[in-house]
Amino acid sequence: MKYIAIASRSIFYLALLVTTSVRAESVAHKNVVLITQNPQTVTTKITPFVLVSLAYQGQYRSQGIPGFASLISAYRFGTITAKDVVKAAILAKELTPDVLTDRDYLSAVDLQLFALDQPD
Incomplete structure (x- = not known):
């Protein structure tokens, strides 16, 4: 159960990181x-x-x-x-x-x- 919680948090933070970097790139591109x-x-x-x-x-x-x-x-x-x-x-x-x-x-x-x- 502990591994599932760690894995799900890792996926969440990875998705957040990707979303944030894409958003920053699109703002900088303008x-x-x-x-x-x-x-x-x-x-x-x-x-x-x-x-x-x-x-x-x-x-x-x-x-x-x-x-x-x-x-x-x-x-x-x-x-x-x-x-x-x-x-x-x-x-x-x-x-x-x-x-x-x-x-x-x-x-x-x-x-x-x-x-x-x-x-x-």
């Missing part, structure tokens, strides 16, 4: 920043890294942002800027319009775009 201005309003903002990653993967093609090597070339030649990528995300309803005035966010997006253009 890579969003939660911004609260008051308790009733919670907005999410994707990080500049995620934004540029999505743009690179072609998620904003319908908003006029090319993907993959075309994005890198467009950035290199100045036809696509950080502001353009942010505007595309706003049109895709992934960012709020106030991000266009956030200089730190725009600078971080520009830095991520610049990093795409650098050789490994």
Whole structure:
């Protein structure tokens, strides 16, 4: 009887551990920043890294942002800027319009775009 109790507790804790790690992984994968201005309003903002990653993967093609090597070339030649990528995300309803005035966010997006253009 004692062994059954130990085995059942072990299975329970193992299941709890797996569930907790899967939940933590899914939260970390979203890579969003939660911004609260008051308790009733919670907005999410994707990080500049995620934004540029999505743009690179072609998620904003319908908003006029090319993907993959075309994005890198467009950035290199100045036809696509950080502001353009942010505007595309706003049109895709992934960012709020106030991000266009956030200089730190725009600078971080520009830095991520610049990093795409650098050789490994």
